[in-house]
Amino acid sequence: MDLLKEKIVTEGKVLSDSVLKVDAFLNHxxxxxxxxxxxxxxxxxxxxxxxxxxxxxxxxxxxxxxxxGLELGVPVIFxxxxxxxxxxxxxxTAEVYSFTKQTTxxxxxxxxxxxxxxxxxxxxxxxxxxxxxLGLIDIAExxxxxxxxxxxxxxxxxxxxxxxLRDKGIKVESLAIIDSLENNQVAFKEEALR
Ligand code: 5GP
Numbered sequence: 001m002d003l004l005k006e007k008i009v010t011e012g013k014v015l016s017d018s019v020l021k022v023d024a025f026l027n028h029x030x031x032x033x034x035x036x037x038x039x040x041x042x043x044x045x046x047x048x049x050x051x052x053x054x055x056x057x058x059x060x061x062x063x064x065x066x067x068x069g070l071e072l073g074v075p076v077i078f079x080x081x082x083x084x085x086x087x088x089x090x091x092x093t094a095e096v097y098s099f100t101k102q103t104t105x106x107x108x109x110x111x112x113x114x115x116x117x118x119x120x121x122x123x124x125x126x127x128x129x130x131x132x133x134l135g136l137i138d139i140a141e142x143x144x145x146x147x148x149x150x151x152x153x154x155x156x157x158x159x160x161x162x163x164x165l166r167d168k169g170i171k172v173e174s175l176a177i178i179d180s181l182e183n184n185q186v187a188f189k190e191e192a193l194r
Contacts, residue, residue, distance in 0.1 A: 001175040039067025042151040045173045049148040060125040079107040096135035099128040118145035127152040130161025
């Protein structure tokens with residue numbers, strides 16, 4: 001997705017050989033026009049999948065997931081990372097190791113919002129080692145819901161998550177795939193023309 005790649009190049013900051021900061025348009029400040037385009041792109045890539053709901057993770061998955069939900073006309077659920085006084089009953093939970101925070105935390109979704117028979121699209125901002133996506137898949141499995149695919153805004157192709165998920169036979173669609181962050185440079189993976 002050219003608009004996204006342009007944003008990454010002009011506004012992203014390479015923090016190390018493995019971490020990209022995109023606080024200017026995705027992780028802190030949000031660019032609504034870009035999010036709208038991202039939502040349309042996810043919708044185009046999963047329109048034939050009969051998605052019933054989108055599942056994401058707070059907080060940075062919410063903006064792209066909501067725009068995709070708007071395009072597909074389905075509700076969006078975000079797994080919560082923090083304990084909440086109001087989210088106590090009927091919980092589906094999974095352990096997720098955070099690549100950026102290097103800690104394990106519990107993420108939770110109320111069973112009220114994901115049911116057997118749901119056909120979920122999982123969306124997240126980044127794909128690194130795949131832990132966040134696997135946690136959301138675990139939650140879907142607990143609810144006996146299906147995962148029709150995974151939509152990722154930025155995949156770091158040099159980390160193992162994308163391969164691991166595709167090896168499971170899951171359709172993974174990433175809007176930008178980064179091949180390398182070495183030498184302070186973002187290098188994208190060449191993509192087949194769509
Ligand atoms: P994974 O679970 O695939 O190992 O890592 C994905 C999660 O870690 C995403 O939800 C994202 O929040 C965070 N993450 C991983 N790598 C990066 C990165 O390079 N930059 C940013 N901003 N977040 C990342």
